[in-house]
Amino acid sequence: MGPVLSSLLSGTIDLKFAPQDGGSLTRQIYDRLRTAILSGALPRGYRLPSSRVLAEDFAVSRNTVSTVIDQLAVEGYIVVARGRRPVVAAVEKMQLVSGDQSLDHEPSGFMRVSRWARQVTRSDWHFTNEGGSPRPFAPGLADAREFPHEVWARCLRRAARSRHAAGIRANHPALRAALLSHLVEHRGVKADARRLIITSSAQAAIELISRVLLNEGDPAWIESPGYGGARVALEATGARVKGVTLDRSGLRLAGRTDRPRLIFCTPSHQYPTGRLMPIKRRQELLAFAAEAGAAIIEDDYDSEFHFDGRPVVALQGIDTASNVFYVGTFSKPMLPDIRVGYAIVPDGLVETFERMQRHTGQMVMGAMQLALAEFIGDGDFAAHIRRMTRIYRGRRDRLTHALASAAGSKLAITPPAGGMQLLARLEPGSDDCRLVADLAKVGVTARPLSRHFTGKTAEHGLFLGFAAWNEAEIDAGAELIGKTIARNLRGR
Structure with a gap:
């Protein structure tokens, strides 16, 4: 080993190291040599020892060293010619940061975040369970201890073995049919199964609808107080989001002269006040949206659980102008880990949403969709909700x-x-x-x-x-x- 390489690697590579100590032998040698080249410690034109000499000095096989040399050559760090020892290539100096370290300086100017991202960091948005219970x-959060895990596991096993579950399939017909039947019976929606778009969460459905409907600068309304996740989704489109105050019946519409492009609301259990929007205000909201040419996102996030009589019929079920986009989720009535949501969209926009769904990756594994279809179809979903x-x-x-x-x-x-x-x-x-x-x-x-x-x-x-x-x-x-x-x- 030459004096430059010897002094460089002395004390930094243990010649008796084992694979479990910081990774494989190949990876350790590769990392040390690459770092030496990028830092300038091995300068341009420096000729490395032969693979035989390196193998002896590192106490490893010659094949291990040859693998490292070949990889460094492929990546352009060294130049290899037949019959000659490898030579360090012309590489600009740079300082590498190991995977367990963080940069001690701010990102450069081109890494600045958008105005939307800065708004998100100021919002009340956090995980509720960062490890542990x-x-x-x-x-x-639903109570996982009360969930019928054995029944759900049976549905998952059958779905995983099904030939219809291969890969990721958007909007599986079996889930569409089972879910629509449940929503018609328990939420009073009016739709056909083709209008159901299955997404990775209710939040994803809200974001997808916002992307389809809103252009930058479009006015959009959200309840105030309201669901912060919806505000984030609307702002991501560049819309001008306005908070609309509430009275005891919900969104206060009287006296408003502005006209939004989209209105987000939670009429069955207003988030976070829990208030119910009565039928008169629902009719006023639908009439206002029809006159203004506004779409409505109805987030029906936890309305399966209604304690006094049957759950209130969804706003979508009394909409005659096809202005309401109905959004729901399985994570609330089932388990937080079941990250599947859905939206009912107007008939004329189904193809648009299916295309957008694919281009934004908002699809759910076929096995998960089949398991949910069985869980609903066998009556286990409704039984769990009742309990x-x-x-x-x-x-x-x-x-x-x-x-x-x-x-x-x-x-x-x-x-x-x-x-x-x-x-x-x-x-x-x-x-x-x-x-x-x-x-x-x-x-x-x-x-x-x-x-x-x-x-x-x-x-x-x-x-x-x-x-x-x-x-x-x-x-x-x-x-x-x-x-x-x-x-x-x-x-x-």
């Missing part, structure tokens, strides 16, 4: 009473008529973001109401899920909320 009271509705009703009542006992008048709660979460409003002057941060320190997850507003913040409170936790867990979590609120009040 979810903490109470993360909204929107969980009874359980969730009890948990809603339990959390309502536990919070009243732990926090008293410091929280104002109106129990929702359905769904998987509730809203607990704080006294005027409270800081819900600070309270949420303090709750996280004691193991309680909540979302601040103030972050759900688009534009001016009008209220503060805690958005709390109750579906995924049993009575003992609800009592313990509510007690922590009460104690944390008391500490915050003393600290003012």
Whole structure:
């Protein structure tokens, strides 16, 4: 080995290293030589020792060294000629960063993020379970302990063996037929199976609809307070998103003279207030959209769970102008890990959505679609919903009473008529973001109401899920909320 290479590699490559120590022998030698070339330690024109000499010095086989030399030559780091030792090629110097290190400087100018990306980073958007069991009271989580795992596993096994499940197939006819039958019976929708677009999540469906309908600068409305994920999807198109305030019936339409291109709403269980949009306001909204030429995205995210009588018929079911795009999900009524959503789109746009679906990769594995079709078709889906509705009703009542006992008048709660979460409003002057941060320190997850507003913040409170936790867990979590609120009040 020459003096330059010897001094360079001395102490950096253990000549007695084993494959498990930092990767294979081939990879370790390759990395060291490549780094030496890029750093300039092995300068342009430097002639490497022969493969026989390198193999002896590294205490490895000659084949291992030859493999490294061949790879470096293919990638242009060295030049190899028959009968001559390899020579370092003309390569610009650069400093490599190992995979477990991060850059200690800001990205260069061309790596700046878009205005939309900067808005997303300021939104209240976070994962509810970053490893381990979810903490109470993360909204929107079903209780995996109560799910019929054996039944679902049977559906998955059969689907995986089916010849109809090969690869990724968009909008499987079996799932379309089974899902439509369920939605007609339980949600009152009006459509044919061809109009069902199966996506990787409800969020993906909202984004797909927004991309199809909106151009940059188009006006779009969202409820305020409302679902932040919808705001992110609308803003990604470059639309001008406006938050529309609510009254007790939902979107406040009276006196508005502006005309949106698209309206996003959650009429069955308003997100996050839980309010139900009554039939009169629904009719007003449909008439307004028809007159304005606006489309409506109806997010029916958890309306399967209705505690007083049957679930309310979907807005799409009474739409006569084909303006409503109906969106739903399986992750709420089933399991968070089942990332499948869907949308019912107007008949004239089916082909457009199917093309967009393919070009944006919004497709679900055929086996998953077949498993869902069987789970629905055999009645297991409806049976699970009926059972969980009874359980969730009890948990809603339990959390309502536990919070009243732990926090008293410091929280104002109106129990929702359905769904998987509730809203607990704080006294005027409270800081819900600070309270949420303090709750996280004691193991309680909540979302601040103030972050759900688009534009001016009008209220503060805690958005709390109750579906995924049993009575003992609800009592313990509510007690922590009460104690944390008391500490915050003393600290003012």
